[in-house]
Amino acid sequence: MTLSSRAGRRQILARRSHAAGLLPVLRQLRSALRHDLRILAYHRVLESADPDGFSFDTELISATGEQFREQMRSIKRDFHPMRFDQVLSYIDANRRLPKGAILVTFDDGYDDNYRIAYPILRELGMSAMFFVSTGHIDSGMPYAYDWLVHMICTTTAPKLLAPELGVDWDIPDTLAERRALAARLLDQLKSLNDAGQEALISRLEREWAIPRDAGHPDCRPMSWEQLREMHEGGMEIGSHGVGHRMLAKLPKDQMNDEVNGSKRTLERELGAPAHVLSYPVGGPDAFDTETVEVVRSAGFRMACSYMAGTSVVEPGSRYSMRRLPVESEMDGAWFSAMVALPEVFSYSSRLRTG
Structure with missing residues (x-):
């Protein structure tokens, strides 16, 4: 089955469920049966989902600015948006997360995160976690x-x-x-x-x-100045390694350098602890038990994969948290359905992102 046919079936079912008014009922029913954490995963937010002459990967365009604003309004209305530091505080206090707990994350650190996504989050009084590859922030080099x-x-x-x-x-x-x-x-x-x-x-x-x-103007990382502004403006900044390298594909000494080096740089540049990491690429071949131990030993308290799904926050899942990829094909009904009932409307895990 092709991606487009899978997308079409989900979209049709989502629109029908939305039109019939079923999504609030399904969301409440699921909330009564499951107490898990939703983590949305974005990469890029641009003015268009298919910019004219765009010579980069359009699959990394998660949403247009207009889509992103509506998506954030939707989760603010229907769920309980949180920050990672709040989730970690609940864990420390041995408290259950609020029902409908949801986090917003971005991978890689593209400059459109600052130009387009950040102003929308600030406008709506929301926060998000931006996982950045510190070596690219340093150099300004494309990934x-x-x-x-x-x-x-x-x-x-x-x-x-x-x-x-x-x-x-x-x-x-x-x-x-x-x-x-x-x-x-x-x-x-x-x-x-x-x-x-x-x-x-x-x-x-x-x-x-x-x-x-x-370099190229259509594919630039953020700068430290922009990240400091975002951090001061209520955003969270986490690690995506130094050079966006698949950690499990590295010798252990290089893996250590990627993990510890990114943490040191983030803390030096932002003046705040870095507690959370997102594995670059994030599929099942991008991290393993050795990677998890390196991340834990470096002092990170949580880590996110790019495996599709939700997670119950417990010791065994803290370093392999699943996320829900957001893609520009999702209209409002599909996005709402995906967040309400991820098991039915989310994509299956895909290995070609990062």
């Missing part, structure tokens, strides 16, 4: 996976050759087809260890003469 998509979308090369993955593909003409090709390559790329991933991307940069350090 490696984003740059791979950009190179495939813009190269004049007729072929995509990646012998380490057995890839020998013709590069199509249209931007949409090139994005689809990039998605296929990303799926395969993430099977390699970290060194193999970096080597492949760096080789294509050289061969195609599209250097990452040139």
Whole structure:
């Protein structure tokens, strides 16, 4: 079954449930049966879900600004928005979370989080957690996976050759087809260890003469100045590693550097403890028991995966919290249904995000 057909079925059922007035009833019934924590996962919020000439991954556009504002209004009206520090305080006091507890998170640290999402959150009196890769905040460099998509979308090369993955593909003409090709390559790329991933991307940069350090206005990380402003404005800032590297794909000494280095930098730059981490990429192959132990030993008190679902907050789940991915295909009815009844309306876990 294709993504579009799965999306279509969920969307149709969501619209029917919304039109019939069933969502409040389903939400209340579920709340009586389950006492878990919803964590929404966003990446980018842009003016458009498909910007003209956008040579990056449109699947990382979680919502338009208009969609995001309506989504935040919806959860503020129907749920109990919280911050991670509040959740941790409940845990420390051995208290149950309020019914309908929900958290809002962003991964990676794109500058549109500051330009578009942050003003909306501030306007509505809400907070969110922004998980950032500190090395990219330091350098201003685009993220490696984003740059791979950009190179495939813009190269004049007729072929995509990646012998380490057995890839020998013709590069199509249209931007949409090139994005689809990039998605296929990303799926395969993430099977390699970290060194193999970096080597492949760096080789294509050289061969195609599209250097990452040139940057691009459509794919920039936030700055420390922006993050400090957001932190002072009530937002939470957490770790997404140093270089957005899949932690479980690293040797342990490098994994330690990614985890501890990001924590030290966040605390130095923001002047506040960093308690929460989001595993880059976040699928089942992005973290393991060794990764969890490194994160715990570094002093993080909670960690989020990108596995779809909700979690009961308990010792066994604190370092593998599930989240609910938000994507721009979701209209208001689908979003409301997904948050009300995640088991039915959320996407299944997808491994190609981060």
